[in-house]
Amino acid sequence: MPRFRRGYDTAEADAWLARRDRRLAAWIRRLGPIGPDPRWRRSFDPVDALARAILFQQLSGKAASTIVGRVKAAVGGTRLHADSLGRVDDATLRACGVSGNKALALRDLAAREARGEIPDLRRMSVMDADAIVAALVPVRGIGRWTVEMMLMFRLGRPDVLPVDDLGVRKGAQLLDRAEAMPTPRGLAERGERWGPFRTQAALYLWRIADAASAASAPVKRSQE
Template sequence: MPRYRRGFDVDAAFAYLRKRDRALGAWMRRIGPIEADARWRKSFDPVDALARAILYQQLSGKAAATIVGRVEAAIGSDRLHAGTLGTIDDVALRACGVSGNKALALRDLVRREAAGEIPDRRRMATMQDVAIIDALVPTRGIGRWTVEMMLMFRLGRPDVLPIDDLGIRKGAQRVDGLDAMPTPKSLAERGERWGPYRTYASFYLWRIADMPSPG
């Protein structure tokens, strides 16, 4: 059974993409190398990460952090999982500022963890990207984009391209000088040349999307 290590060689990715795609490579030279994400070296609990993703949805970072802090205080732990979230009822969650829909999503996550449906980090190390996505997206409140962010920033998988992400699409639009953002389908086709380092290409597309326009 193959094992997937967390992270990849960003120097190799930089050299490969510059040679593989001249348009993207020009932007990469302008920006310079992007360092590896520090989170690849840190331990994490997938259930905790998913619970936090649910709580952060559709909120500013500051507002979400406040709510997460209240939940942590209410459960007496800085880890969100079945054992800790099971100690707080829905009324207490609402008092922390958690919406009804998010409370339902957390309950579904806890139920699925207890049933063994949420793979732990050790099990994920033997799973392909698509298998992890298929295992997690049935959870209420967890979509493909959320799992893709886990694959990229927590597991350090090298070949993930979030084709529905607006920042990624905007970056691709600027790279190719398009009048409109590419559709997810056309972006997926465009991104085939970036494999097996589509994650690293995505880092640049986000950076490019945020850069000021010339003039």
């Protein structure tokens, strides 16, 4: 059974993308190279990462971080997992600022972990990206985009293109100087030439969109 290592050679990815796409090559020269993400080398608990993703949904980073801190204090630990979440009741979660829907999502995540349905890092190392998506999207409150962010920023999978992400689609529009953003299907077709380094291409598309909007700070996209 093949094992998937965390991370990839970003210089190799840049060279590949530059050969395959002249427009993207020009942007890579303009923006400068994107190196390896240090998070690829850090161990993490997928359940904790997914719990944080649930808590961050539809909130600013500051507000969500405050709620995460309150929940961690309530469960008496540094990570959120089935055992710790099982020690806190719904009233306590509400007091921490967790909505009813998010509380249900956390309960579902914890229950699935307890049943062994959430793969840990060792299991993920022998699962391809599609298999990881299929394993995690049944969790209440977890969609494909959330799993794709884990695949890109935590697991370092090289060939992930989040076609539903507005920033990626905006970057693709600017790349091709198009009048409108591509549809998810159109972006998937456009991105075929970037494989097997579509993750690296997506990182540049975000940077292109950020540069065009003169963003003062990068948009937070991972589960940290």
